[in-house]
Amino acid sequence: MRPESLDEMVGQRRLLAPESALRRAVESGHAHSMILWGPPGCGKTTFALLLAQYTDAEFRAISAVxxxxPEVRKVLAEAAQRFAEGRRTVLFVDEVHRFNKTQQDAFLPHIERGTILFVGATTENPSFELNSALLSRCRVHVMDAVSADDIAIALRRALDDNVRGLGGQDLAVTDEALLQIAGAADGDVRRGLTLLEIAAELALGEEGEITPATLVQVLADRTRRFDKGGEQFYDQISALHKSVRSSNPDAALYWFARMMDGGCDPAYLARRLTRMATEDIGLADPRAQQMAIDAWDTYDRLGSPEGDLALAQLVIYLASTAKSNATYTAWNAARRDVREHGTQEVPMHLRNAPTKLMKELGYAKGYQYDHDSADGIALEQTGFPDAMGEQVYYRPVERGMEIKLKEKIDRIRAARQAAAKRR
Incomplete structure (x- = not known):
């Protein structure tokens, strides 16, 4: 059922609209070398085949896996010979991101000379996985996952096609059943056709009807797309983190469920949630960090599925409670000063003086013991190196527990500044 024209391709309306630049280039036979970036089953291979057809070029495919x-050089040599004879080659490289830099560089002179029309297919972000020299010679086109409605169109077409499809079996299936199969395909047309084929085989024993009972068997163990180490993985953890930060417990719980459903290591999620408790909540709610540790410990003790609920409860709490990145900001500011100011000497009054010699040298001289001062704070002494003077890193927000911290710290800082002016 692979499409034989651009009109037969389902999905990719944005990229292949009738007046789009890419479609006009392909139909006119003046296409360019390109990288097709998209999820499995969205039509990358099909588009490359159609590109060869529309440009009247020889199609050759290799897999980076x-x-x-040696094989790459052989294919390129054949393409060069073909080019000398007056015909171009569309060289389709599947999983191109798996080639190393040396292998990717092998294509460069042939792309420049026009020996090949290079089409690289990848499910990973080209910015991270492909070298800049190859990217500079190719256009990157982003292909989207195919919607369930569009996959249903492809499935109905397969049911009606007597030559390439299942038309000769005279199968009975409702539009609702096709949409169920299309939804289970999860954006992958190829997967949808496979599920339809399995359902059709089962239906032959049920008088040619794909019944709800048939679908239960076919779709029982369906899984969603999830890449444990690629672009999709980092997009989803980003969505989870940002939903927590935005105080949206419903969205946060959704992304958490998506990652758990996709097989993400719960220990990784527990670690990231603990980071959120310190980075985005901090002292606005100090309980959050302890809750994160407790949920992590609960999961370690119970495992799945019982321990999943402890992590889900943590997600809801983190997203619902007060937020502050004041500690995170203060820590980064302090680190920046450490780098910029170098190795500053500790002020004499802050140094310890356990020996007579150290006392004679002035260690601990002038130190004021805070507990002997009014309100328990020695306001007239600095805690910073002399060359730096007092600095302000921590700026509490007026949310959660930091409201009270802010009131106290602002009062102390004001009193310390007043004492400094009196000196």
Missing amino acids: LSGL
């Missing part, structure tokens, strides 16, 4: 540099 299975091919090494």
Whole structure:
């Protein structure tokens, strides 16, 4: 059922609209070398095949998973010979991100000379996985996951096609059942056709009807797309973190469920949630950090599925409570000063003086013991190196427990400044 024209491709309306630049270039036979970036089953291979058809070029395909540099050189030599004879080659490289820099560089002179029309397919972000030299010679086109409605169109087409599809089986299936299959395909047309084929085989024993009972068998163990180490993984953890930060417990719980459903390591999620408790909540609610540690410990003790609920409860709490990044900001500011000011001497009054010699040298001289001072704070002594003077890193927000911290710290800072002016 692979499409034989651009009109037969489902999805990709943005990229392949009738008046789009890419479609006009392909239909006119003046296409360019490109990188197709998109999820599995969105039509990357199909588009490359159609590109060869529309440009009247020879189609050659290699896989970066299975091919090494010798095979790449062989294919490129054949393309060069073909080019000398007056015909171009569309070279489709599947999983191109798996080639190393040397292997990717092998294509560069052939792309520049026009020997090949290079089409690289990848499910990973090209910015991270492909070298800049290759990217500079290719246009990157982003292909989207195909919607359930569009996959349903492809499924209905397969049911009606007597030559390439299942038309000869005279199967009975409702539009609702097709949408269920299309939804289970999770954006992958190829997967949708496979599920339909399995359902059709089961339906032959049920008088040619794909019934709800048939779908239960076919779709029982369906899984969603999830890449434990790629672009999709980092996009989803970013969505979870930002939903917590935005105080949206419902969205946060959704992304947490998505990652758990996709097989993400719960220990990784527990670690990231603990980071959120310190980075985005901090002293606005100090309980959050302890709750994160407790939820992590609960999961370690119970495992899945019982321990999943402890992490879900933590997600809801973190997203619902007061937020502050004041500690995070203060820590980064202090680190920046450490780098910029170098190795500053500790002021004499703050140094310890356990020996007679150290006392004679002035260690601890002038130190004021805070507990002997009014309100328990020695306001007239600094805690910073002399060359730096007093600095302000921590600026509490007026949310949660930091409201009270802010009141106290602002009062102390004001009193310390007043004492400094009196000196």
